[in-house]
Amino acid sequence: MQPVVPSPLWPELSLTLQRFGSKWRISSSLMELSIGPPCSSSSCGMRIPRMHASWRRTKLLGVMMIVNFLIYILVEMTRSYGKWDPTKPHIPSEKFWKKPELSKAFWNRQQQHVSYIHNPLIVPTSVGTTIVSFTEATQSSSQPNYTTKTDHCKPDFTVTTQIKDYSSLPQRFKDFLLYMQCRSYPMLIDAPGVCSEAPFLLLAVKSLTPHFDRRQAIRESWGRAGILANHRVATVFLLGKTGGSDYFPNVSAMLHYEASLHGDLLQWDYRDTFFNLTLKDVLFLEWMAERCPSARFIFKGDDDVFVNTRSILSFLSGLSETKAQDLFVGDVISEARPHRDKRLKYYIPESVFVGPYPPYAGGGGYLYSADVAIRLRNISQQVLLFPIDDVYTGMCLQKLGLVPEKHQGFRTFNIEEKYRESACAYQNLVLVHPRSPQEMIKIWGWISDPGLRCQ
Structure with a gap:
């Protein structure tokens, strides 16, 4: 006769397995079950476990397990909350917005510059101890020149070097591009x-x-x-x-x-x-x-x-x-x-x-x-x-x-x-x-x- 190792989920429940003649008996502090060889009589199926402990203790153990589980969840939630500091900014792993690449087409490229200048969400960025403005960053690009009502606008010949096929464009395009920055006339x-x-x-x-x-x-x-x-x-x-x-x-x-x-x-x-x-x-x-x-x-x-x-x-x-x-x-x-x-x-x-x-x-x-x-x-x-x-x-x-x-x-x-x-x-x-x-x-x-x- 050898004792059975107790289950870790039931620390107070001990089980033993004993043989008496042709029958085996499982006994514990809660219940006792007799198991015999198969039989053909109608009374064989009527054998049921004999309970030695009340159901109250079983229910109590179940409730204790549920309570322990809930406590575990609360502890983990508290640990996670403790790692988040509402005073510190949360920096996402990827950039939400980035400056688009300049277009190769002349009008699109110039419009990107103008849109950047007028964007109220964009402020000059700091690089080290130097403030770099957009105007300085794009000083090589021509910007719209708003003339006064008494001025006569002059052609902007820099566009001839900023459009790769300028020389082959129809004359109406050349005229338009030279004076595109002018929008006020007497x-x-x-x-x-x-x-x-x-x-x-x-x-x-x-x-x-x-x-x-x-x-x-x-x-x-x-x-x-x-x-x-x-x-x-x-x-x-x-x-x-x-x-x-x-x-x-x-x-x-x-x-x-x-x-x-x-x-x-x-x-x-x-x-x-x-x-x-x-x-x-x-x-x-x-x-x-x-x-x-x-x-x-x-x-x-x-x-x-x-x-x-x-x-x-x-x-x-x-x-x-x-x-x-x-x-x-x-x-x-x-x-x-x-x-x-x-x-x-x-x-x-x-x-x-x-x-x-x-x-x-x-x-x-x-x-x-x-x-x-x-x-x-x-x-x-x-x-x-x-x-x-x-x-x-x-x-x-x-x-x-x-x-x-x-x-x-x-x-x-x-x-x-x-x-x-x-x-x-x-x-x-x-x-x-x-x-x-x-x-x-x-x-x-x-x-x-x-x-x-x-x-």
Whole structure:
């Protein structure tokens, strides 16, 4: 007879195994079990253990085990908490933010520098005992030069060494890049009386000096200033300077007569080219903020579009205050990328810009609130000029965290030919492009007819 080794989980429980004749007996301080050889009688299955201890002690042992386990957990949690010091900063193993690598494309690289300078979260970093500013770190790179209104901007010839294929670029790109840092020019013609009474809607039309017929057709149709549908409408035409270098005739005397006759021309002393339409937008926003901050809404478009001004006023009157504050609608283009074909008007070389365009409204015309206009004016100081004006406006909106909203009434790519001579086709539209001066007057007469009935 040999004793059985006690279990470590039950330190007070001793077991013994003894043989008595043909039977084996297991005995302990809690219970005793007799085990015999197999039998065939019905009474064999009736043998049960004989309990010598109460169930209370068994339950007590179980409770003690649970309590010990809970104490162990509490002790470990206390140890872990003791290792954390709330007064010391927790430094993650990997960097959350790092300075991006400079782009190889000229515009992107310059914009990275400007964005870095205007980032409110970035402060000069300390290296040893020396404070290194971003300007010092990037002193070899050219920065935007904001000239005063009385200065004549000079070309920046350093760009010729910063773009690898500068010499092979089209001349329009060379001209744009040389003067890209210039964004303030003297004003040649102003219209101080346009906003003497606060306009509900300000129509800002981009035009060229020789386009006398277009401007006059707009004045006689959709751009007529005054009261329309119980709202005050004002109109200005945005002009640069055209000269002999671009083979334009000298019409300056006629232009000054037009300005004195109508008082609605705004002209700045810069070269009026396709790539400078962006500059025209920036200069207008400055003028609007200084001379016409009382305007509530602004429509800005080209002088070859037809605009249903009544439709615009009806749309604006139905807006909620919240919707009106962040309004920017037009014919929105999304997921566009630069054209790389040199034969196209909108060609952008890879050495100048890389990446997709943000959502933007086609430059034929779009509608926005004066609140958005002020924000665009402010944020434009942090976005470098870009050769395509409507894309540039999209870049500024993106930086503001705004997305232009698509409006089905803006048809910058015309309407189906079968509807072009139908008066009712224009009744619910906002804008159609393109239209000649004669067509503008004709269509305005159609939709102004009080007898017009459309389904």
